[in-house]
Amino acid sequence: MSSKNHIWSFSTVGGVKRVNLESGADLLNLENLDPKLWTALSCPVNGLEIDKKTLELIDNDKDGQIRVPEIIAAVNWMTSILKNPDDLLKQETVFQLSSINENTDLGKTLLESAQIILKNLGKENATTLTVEETSDTKKIFAGTKFNGDGIITDDSCSNAELITVLNEIISCVGSVTDRGGKQGITQDMIQLFIDGCHKYSAWLAKKDANLTTILPFGENTAIAYQNFTAIKSKVDDYFIRCRLAAFDTQSTEVLNLQVARVESITAKDLSSCMDDIAAYPLAKIEANKPLPINTGINPAWEKSIADFKKLIASNLFPNKDSISEAEWLKVSETLAPYAQWISEKEGTEVEALGNERIQQLLSSSYFQQLTSLVEQDKDLEDEANNIILVDKLVRYHRDMFTLLKNFVTFFDFYTPGSKAIFQAGTLYIDQRSCDLCIKVTDMAKHATMVSFSGMFLMYCDCTSRSTNEKMTVVAALTNGDIDNLVVGKNALFYDRNGLDWDATVIKIVDNPISIRQAFFSPYRKVSRFIETQINKFATAQDDKVTGDMTKGIEAVPIKVEEVKAKKDPPAPFDVGKFVGIFAAIGLAIGAIGTAIGSLVAGFLGLTWWKMPIAFVGLLLLISGPSMIIAYLKLRKRNLAPILDANGWAINASAVVNIHFGNTLTHLAELPKGAKINLNDPFTKKKQPILPAILLLSIIAGIILYFLWKYGYMHLPF
Numbered sequence: 001m002s003s004k005n006h007i008w009s010f011s012t013v014g015g016v017k018r019v020n021l022e023s024g025a026d027l028l029n030l031e032n033l034d035p036k037l038w039t040a041l042s043c044p045v046n047g048l049e050i051d052k053k054t055l056e057l058i059d060n061d062k063d064g065q066i067r068v069p070e071i072i073a074a075v076n077w078m079t080s081i082l083k084n085p086d087d088l089l090k091q092e093t094v095f096q097l098s099s100i101n102e103n104t105d106l107g108k109t110l111l112e113s114a115q116i117i118l119k120n121l122g123k124e125n126a127t128t129l130t131v132e133e134t135s136d137t138k139k140i141f142a143g144t145k146f147n148g149d150g151i152i153t154d155d156s157c158s159n160a161e162l163i164t165v166l167n168e169i170i171s172c173v174g175s176v177t178d179r180g181g182k183q184g185i186t187q188d189m190i191q192l193f194i195d196g197c198h199k200y201s202a203w204l205a206k207k208d209a210n211l212t213t214i215l216p217f218g219e220n221t222a223i224a225y226q227n228f229t230a231i232k233s234k235v236d237d238y239f240i241r242c243r244l245a246a247f248d249t250q251s252t253e254v255l256n257l258q259v260a261r262v263e264s265i266t267a268k269d270l271s272s273c274m275d276d277i278a279a280y281p282l283a284k285i286e287a288n289k290p291l292p293i294n295t296g297i298n299p300a301w302e303k304s305i306a307d308f309k310k311l312i313a314s315n316l317f318p319n320k321d322s323i324s325e326a327e328w329l330k331v332s333e334t335l336a337p338y339a340q341w342i343s344e345k346e347g348t349e350v351e352a353l354g355n356e357r358i359q360q361l362l363s364s365s366y367f368q369q370l371t372s373l374v375e376q377d378k379d380l381e382d383e384a385n386n387i388i389l390v391d392k393l394v395r396y397h398r399d400m401f402t403l404l405k406n407f408v409t410f411f412d413f414y415t416p417g418s419k420a421i422f423q424a425g426t427l428y429i430d431q432r433s434c435d436l437c438i439k440v441t442d443m444a445k446h447a448t449m450v451s452f453s454g455m456f457l458m459y460c461d462c463t464s465r466s467t468n469e470k471m472t473v474v475a476a477l478t479n480g481d482i483d484n485l486v487v488g489k490n491a492l493f494y495d496r497n498g499l500d501w502d503a504t505v506i507k508i509v510d511n512p513i514s515i516r517q518a519f520f521s522p523y524r525k526v527s528r529f530i531e532t533q534i535n536k537f538a539t540a541q542d543d544k545v546t547g548d549m550t551k552g553i554e555a556v557p558i559k560v561e562e563v564k565a566k567k568d569p570p571a572p573f574d575v576g577k578f579v580g581i582f583a584a585i586g587l588a589i590g591a592i593g594t595a596i597g598s599l600v601a602g603f604l605g606l607t608w609w610k611m612p613i614a615f616v617g618l619l620l621l622i623s624g625p626s627m628i629i630a631y632l633k634l635r636k637r638n639l640a641p642i643l644d645a646n647g648w649a650i651n652a653s654a655v656v657n658i659h660f661g662n663t664l665t666h667l668a669e670l671p672k673g674a675k676i677n678l679n680d681p682f683t684k685k686k687q688p689i690l691p692a693i694l695l696l697s698i699i700a701g702i703i704l705y706f707l708w709k710y711g712y713m714h715l716p717f
Helices: 024-028 052-058 068-079 085-090 105-120 137-141 160-173 187-209 218-247 249-255 259-263 274-278 299-316 325-343 348-353 355-362 366-379 381-404 443-452 515-554 560-566 575-604 610-634 640-645 658-664 689-709
Strands: 009-013 016-020 040-044 065-067 094-096 128-130 425-428 432-439 456-464 470-477 490-495 500-509 665-667
Touching (some): 052 068, 068 381, 094 381, 105 137, 105 381, 128 381, 160 348, 160 355, 160 366, 187 366, 218 249, 366 381
Antiparallel strands (some): 009 016, 040 065, 432 470, 432 665
C-alpha cells in the first residue's frame, strides 16, 4: 500500500539528485513522489529502443506522448495485480502465472484468461507466458467460433448455406479481419447488405409497375438510350445551326464545313483523321432543314445515325428518311422516364447477385441467423478483452521497470555497460566508437536546441544495408581528436539489433571534446592557417607563371626569321631599381633575427631551474585560454537539449562530464598481449648517425655553456 510517509533514497548522478527505485515499495508509492524530482516529464512513443506496443498501451489518450499521470496509472494497475511488486524489478521476459494475486476480481479474471490462452495455444499444462505468446492473437483465436470482436467468419457458421450467404455479403460490401486473422463481417455490414437488397428490389419494382413508360423500346431500351446520349449533343448542334441559317441566310456558308478545314487533312490518310472529321457538322446545313438519317451524313457519324434509325426512328417514325427538330424533341421526351429511372438506381453493391437471388435472400431467415451469430460473438467481448488484457499484463511485467529507469531516473544511461532506451546504437568512425547515438525525429528543432548541449555532435544519414530503410542519427563525440572529422565522411552504424547501416556525416556541431584536444587546438589552428596561406601563395604563383608562359607562347610570331630580326638586345640589370626591395628584405630578416635572438638570449639568461618554468608558462600562455574555455564547457555538457529536440520533456539536466564522457566514446586499443612489428617497410629509412651527432653536439654545448656561466671553465678569448 502507498504511504505519504514512505522513505525515499536518492543518489547524486550527473550533477543531480535522482531517486533510487530499489523495491516494490518504491513503486507502490511512486504516485506520492513529487514530479519535480522526476528526470523526465514526458517522452515520445516512437523512436525508442523499447517495445512500441508497450508504450502505446501506456499512452491512454493516444497522443503519441507518455506523461507522468499515465506512468503512475500503469504502475498502479500493475502493482494491484501482482502478489509481490518486487517482481517488476526483475525485468524477466517470462511471466509466472503464480505471481498473479487471485484475491482480487481482476487478478482472478486475468488468471482464467491466461489459462484460456495457454489452452488455445496447446499448452494447457504450462505455468508461464511470454509476450511472443500473448501477442499472437491470430494463433490464440485461430479456429475459435467466437472471439468477442463482433466479427463472424465461416468458422462461426453452422452450415454450408450460411457460409455461402456470408461470402456473398463479403463479395458485395467487403470484409474485415477478425482477431483470429480471418476475413469476416460485422452487424453493420450485414445491415448494409440488407439495405442494398431492399433498395435494389424496390428500384426494379418501380420499373415493373410502369413497364411501357420506362421501357418504350422493350429490351432494346437500354441500348437505344445509350445511342441517344451518344448523338444528342451532335444532333442538337445540327438543329441549332439550321435555325441560325434560317435567321440569317448569309451565315449558311460559315455554318457549313469550311474548305480550309478539309484542305488541311486531304494530304493525310483520311482513315486516320476520323477525330477531325467528327468535329465537322453532322450534315449539310440549310435553313430549317430536317436531319437526314439515310444519306448525306458525316462519315464519322454514319454508324451512330444508322443505329439511331434502327433502334429509335423506325419505331417512332416508320418509313421516314429524315426527322424534324420537333420529332427529335419527341425522342427525348420518350426516353425521359427511362433516364429518370436510371438516375434513381440504388443498391448497386448487390446488383451482381441478380434479382432472383436477392428475392430469395430477402424471403429467407439467413439474415436473422447471421445477426444471432454476431450477438453470440459480442456476448464474449469481455472474456476476449480480458485475454487481450493478459498481453498488457505480460508486457508491463517485462518492460515497465525499464521505462521507469529511463523516465523517473536515468539509471540505465549512467550505469556502465547499460544503454538507455534513447540510445539507438553505436557509430564507428575514425578509429573510435560512439555509444551516445540518438535517432533524429525533427531536424529543424535540433537546429535550434542542440547548441545548448555543449557537445561535439555529428549528424549522420544512415541507410540499412539489408532493407534500404533510411534514418538520421546524431552521435556525440566525447573523446579523441577531430582532425579527420568532416562533413561527407563515411562511417558504419550498428543498431541495437546488431544490424549495420551505411552512415555519412551531414552536419557537425563543433564544441570541445577534451582538455587534451583543447591544448593542441591553437597550434593546429596556426598550422592550418600557415598551410592555407602557403597553398594560396603557391597557387597564385603557379597561376601567374602559367599565365605568363601562355601569353608568351601566344605572342610568338609565325616566322622565326622575323623574330630574330626584330629581337631587341636585353636591357642591362639596373641595381638601383632593386635597392629598395633588398633593403626591405634585409630589414625584415634583421628584425626577425633580432627578435629570435632576444628571445633566446633572455631564455638562456635565466637560471637553470627557471627555464622549465618559463617554457611551461609559454605553453600556458598559448594553450591556457583554450583549455580554460574547454574545461568550462566540458563540465556543463548536457544531454537534455538533444532529448528535448526529440520530443522529450526533460525535467532535470543530464550532465555528461569529462570522466563520464570518456566512457561513451571508445578509442582504438590494441588487444592485450598483441605482438607489434615496428619495422614499417614503407617508412623512410633513418640514418641515426647524423641525428646522434647533432644531439650530442647540442648537449655538449649546453653543458659547456653552464660550465662557463658558473666559472668552472674559462674561454681562451
